[in-house]
Amino acid sequence: MTDKIRIAHLTSQEAREELDADAVVLLPMGSLEDQGIHAPMGDYMAAELMADEMAKAARAEGLKVFTAPVIPFGGKDYFESSHGGISISHATLVAILDDMFACLDRHGIRKLMIVNGHGGNVPAITEVTLRWRQKAGLFVPSMYLWKVSYGLLPEILGKETAAKSSGHGGDPLTSVGLHFYPDLLRPDLMRPAPTGARVKGMEVSGFSSVRYAGADIQVPIEALEATETGVYGCDPQLASAETGKALTERLVAIGVGLIRDHVAPGLSD
Known part of the structure; x- marks a missing residue:
């Protein structure tokens, strides 16, 4: 072969x-x-x-x-x-x-x-x-x-740390990137996800949802309306090559x- x-x-x-x-x-x-x-x-x-x-x-x-x-x-x-x-x-x-x-x-x-x-x-x-x-x-x-x-991270990091590191722009992809191609990442730009985004007066609760009366409602929004940094619901600073x-x-x-x-x-x- x-x-x-x-x-x-x-x-x-x-x-x-x-x-x-x-x-x-x-x-x-x-x-x-x-x-x-x-x-x-x-x-x-x-x-x-x-x-x-x-x-x-x-x-x-x-x-x-x-x-x-x-x-x-x-x-x-x-x-x-x-x-x-x-x-x-x-x-x-x-x-x-x-x-x-x-x-x-x-x-x-x-x-x-x-x-x-x-x-x-x-x-x-x-x-x-x-x-x-x-x-x-x-x-x-x-x-x-x-x-x-996402199912493996709690076993690797522990439930508490995994909950903080997991999300878009954080784990798993940032850690995998640090393992495969560390020279392409910019650790100096890492910071926790921004919070408080609102659309039409409602709190953004995800990349395609807002919260209304305690419920998540699907709405036609775009990622930039949820986060200006591309990071959502996590802290990429917790990611690592290990x-x-x-x-x-x-x-x-x-x-x-x-x-x-x-x-x-x-x-x-």
Whole structure:
């Protein structure tokens, strides 16, 4: 088996030889948006590197795993207000995923797993994976890295610290960034999330909600209306490379287990 992990690095002859029915392909995807004024906008970099780490660890167990090129642009949501950010419509993201599945399926590459780093991608992933299960028997799991991480942080940091560090612009992504690419972050710009944002006289309670009469009401607001720094509900100063390393190790272990126990043996109906 070739030492190359990324499909983009394979020659066409290597692709013919390596990407057979036993090959597992990881599809990383993320976004290009405000991750806090201290962090690089491209959270897709973390998803791509995480997929690479999963593939390497799976290879060490004798599994034939490759990573596809990352989808760097996330599905549109309230972060479209990010200056310099690039997002794509739900329909476009669905079409991209649909075409990727079709290309791989055409060549008999059916053992797939999505490594996702953006909440705005979830609706498109749900639509496409369900459609392909219904029409072709593919069963493609998706590992939403940061949702899984929120469940792991209390074990790593303790419940009290995790509650303070967890949130947009904080953990898990800031710690993972400090682990993977510390030179791209600006610790000098880290500060706790601003509070007190209001829209139409109502307290902002989330990136798409306000509080009225004690209830959270969904409203059409944008991220910049909730926080001018991109940080919400947390303190990124509590993030660390050590936490990022611990999270990465746990996420990779979960991903490799899923690949080994379910994806590689075949999840097709």
